Amino acid sequence: AQSVTQLGSHVSVSEGALVLLRCNYSSSVPPYLFWYVQYPNQGLQLLLKYTSAATLVKGINGFEAEFKKSETSFHLTKPSAHMSDAAEYFCAVSGPGTYKYIFGTGTRLKVLA
């Protein structure tokens, strides 16, 4: 069985500060991992994905994530937060042979001026 845990349902950072959103996964097979962003009243937009190639994955809007198998983590980072980054972020896990995602409960990012 697969599962995802996102630590911190709410995270606040100052504009220009480092963004770190945490995601830990559990999977009995090599996982595929995804980060999505959801702006108010919109669907989910893909930020980046890990599919067993490079462990450091670069995505859109300056975000990146590092797959660490030993820590079963896939944390999302951005060096400098922008006001437009305020949104909800979801981590999801899938696996070979299944298209099904298991989503985390989400982290709402607030960016302070």
Added chain:
Amino acid sequence: EAGVAQSPRYKIIEKRQSVAFWCNPISGHATLYWYQQILGQGPKLLIQFQNNGVVDDSQLPKDRFSAERLKGVDSTLKIQPAKLEDSAVYLCASSSDTDNQPQHFGDGTRLSIL
């Protein structure tokens, strides 16, 4: 390319009424998903189609929810009769027929039950 289209964007009904949502996936995407997203939670898969066949409907409350995907393209999700706990955003997503390809989401339908 055009994204996943959903309608309506908002719907308000009274409990025990019926409601239907429509989804048009990205052209060429064989797999289509319906999710329920309750406020403050991550999306929960209700049903997954591959072409016009059901792959997974294990979390679909079949006593009140039904879904179909005629001709392997558009899909409709129906709730009959609606309960208060069905208030949520219903998201449709689609993906190509490869298991490491991402899902693409529509903007969802926000359903409020009075």
